[in-house]
Amino acid sequence: MNTQLAMKSGLLATAAMTALMLMAPMMGMPEMPIGKMLAEFMNIPVVLGWVMHVMIGVGLAVGYILFFRDKISAPPAVKGMLFGMIPFLMAQLVVMPMMGMGVFTSAAGPMQMKMIMGSLMGHLIYGLVLGLTAEEKKVTAMGS
Template sequence: MKNELPKLVLAGILGTVVMTIIMIIAPHMGMPEMAPWKLLAGAMGVPIVVGWIMHFMMGILFALGYGYVFAPNVSITNLWLKGIAFGIVALILAQIGMKVMGMMLEMPPMDGSMPMRLVAMLIGHLVFGVVTVKTIGK
């Protein structure tokens, strides 16, 4: 189990990098801007670099949750489907986290219509889930 830690951390970083690239190019394809690093920094009143660090730390924490909680308890054998399922779980947990954070802190307004934001969030988290799971390989 200890030997899995570096692979899980790497998977979280890679999943977050790919998801972030999609977030950065999404506005150029007609999708709303999705920049959780700005949202986190703005809500907490910290520099943007802290928002970036928090964004990547959450990706790593989600990958650890996948490796130690999700993967051992989900019987899906196809890694693509397992990644999609994990991406949906990550999306739901992220939305719960945002709602809780919004109850405690003043959140900056988000761009775009709600349906387009939901599509963008779904695409981002599905990509995160698949990249993370395929990197871990189980």
């Protein structure tokens, strides 16, 4: 596995998702500061929550490259967005309930649908950027 590619792709995809989540209030969506949410849940400093968020993003990129990228026959953007659905579903079915927000953020009340859509958008953007940046450059011999 190309470790540098995984790091680069994971960082870029996480940055894109994070930018969308931080801009969410400007688009009428609820605030989604995942680093702060992780920090509060784990009772750690906020900066460590953000570090965890980035580490999770890079770790998911490693998983994408090792177990997903070459198993799906589709354009890179589509493969990435399909992969983005995996952490979205894990967040909604496992992480949010652990944080007291319920399955599919059911405890969010009237903001539930906006939170689900914001999370979905963020994870699809993550997957899109990951898919587009995690492709290996194919080298072929001339004349073959």
